[in-house]
Amino acid sequence: MYLNRRLFMASCGFSALAACTPTPPVSRTAAVFPANYAPVPDAGFAAWVSSFRGRAIGQGIAPAVFDAAFADAGFIPEVVNRDRNQIESRRTFEDYLSIAASDDRIAKGRQAILQFKDTLNAVGLRYGVDPLIVAAIWGVESRYGERRGQVPVISATATLAYDGRRGRFYEGQLIAALRILQAGDTTPDQLRGSWAGAMGHTQFIPTSYLALAVDFDGDGRRDIWADDPMDALASTGAYLARNGWQNGLPWGAEAGVGVSEGRRVQPQEGGPVFNVTRNFDVLKTYNNSDFYAIGVGHLADRLGGAGPLRGSFPPDANGLTKADRMALQRGLAARGYDIGTVDGVIGSQTEDAIRAFEASQGLPVRGVADRQVLARLR
Structure with missing residues (x-):
């Protein structure tokens, strides 16, 4: 029987590549939040936490564990924004x-x-x-391991549980996160992950962690957050085997x-x-x-050494192949525009560069990668 992570990840087909906040050095201070994920005062959230405390204790969470976990937790508007604005990616x-x-x-x-x-x-x-x-x-x-996420998991899951769109699911994730702390696997300041609560090198959600994470190095903790990925990789192996x-x-x-x-x-x-x-x-x-x-x-x-796919992809909606898009990006980069990586993927950096290039050429500013722009760059 499949143990399901899909209820959590079903809407994240593209976000697995980019959902996590890039990982800076981790502060030992629980109050440190990454850019754009700062908590704000919210009376409704505070009242919800007070009510939730009784429910958590009723499910076996020690009062001291709860209080330590929520000492620096808060309502994060950007988490709600990300959750409400999940749409099917325009990426092919x-x-x-x-x-x-x-x-x-x-x-x-x-x-x-x-x-x-x-x-x-x-x-x-x-x-x-x-x-x-x-x-x-x-x-x-x-x-x-470069982008494990730096959003405090207690704040993220509590925010989503309070917001209510998937309240029952995220309250379950929050209880699971508190159980992780109660077991001593990590501390509140190290319990960090993506905006949606996925954690560690291989992005386990709290309930999947409780069910399947393993202590592979034998140190008494199932530490998927450490720089050493041993427990995280083993937990992923255990997950695949179980499923x-x-x-x-x-x-x-x-x-x-x-x-x-x-x-x-x-x-x-x-x-x-x-x-x-x-x-x-x-x-x-x-x-x-x-x-x-x-x-x-x-x-x-x-x-493992295999080569690229043999099959080809059709031109995009603007008539460009991947080779065309890469040529366009190289042309912009040669003129000093920051397009990020030359990979044929037209993202916001490339679109911003196209707008700047169009403005410099006296063209209508559209930011669209098409044959007109490519011809101008060649």
Whole structure:
């Protein structure tokens, strides 16, 4: 039976690549919040916390644990904003894959695998899972630990429980987070994650942590937040095993490349087709998205030495191929505009650069990557 993370992650098909706040050095002061996630006074929230305290104690949370957890907690408007404005991403599967299995992510992943090969191999042996899949989940969820998230989990889950859109679910996550503190696995100032409460190197939600996180290094704590990813990687291996991962069975492959069984999936019209197996469904319990499951599977393949996809993608709505979009980005960068990474993904940085370029040329300012802009840059 699948243990379901999908109720939490179903709306996050693209956010696994970018939802977490980049990880600065962690302060030991619980009152430190990352930029844009500062709490604000809210009388309704304070009243809700007072009421919730009795419910939490009734479910076995010690009063001292509760009070310590909420000593510096607060209502975070940006968390509500992020939750209410989750919409289906405008990114195509080609864009998603360009980020999930970028050259940079592949290179960082191969370095991480070399650094932690003993841990990954031990996790694979203990739980009967593919170490490359574990590494790929790590890469997609937090860029191999670089972006674990810095939003205090108590404040984030309490804010969402109080807001009420998914109040029952998040109250359950908040109780689970308090149980984590009560067990001594971490402290309130270290209990940090994404705006939605996903935590650590591989972004466990609190209830999944309680059910499946493991103390792999034997220090008495299931520490998925530490710089050493051992417990986090092992917890991911345990998660996959519990949800039915079949050792030796590939997740799938591009149609015509190695895997003939299973069903066919085409995430983007006109793009490559994939044959997928039961292990693909196991990956979807981590995040209920075809984009995510294929992204993890393809990244794992690339980490293991496989080449890029053989199939091609159609031009985008503005008639540009990925090669065209990369040429446009290179043209802007050559003129001194900051477009971020040349990856063919047209994000806000590239759009801002296009607007600045159009203004400098006396053109209508639209910020649209199209053939007109590309021709001007060539």
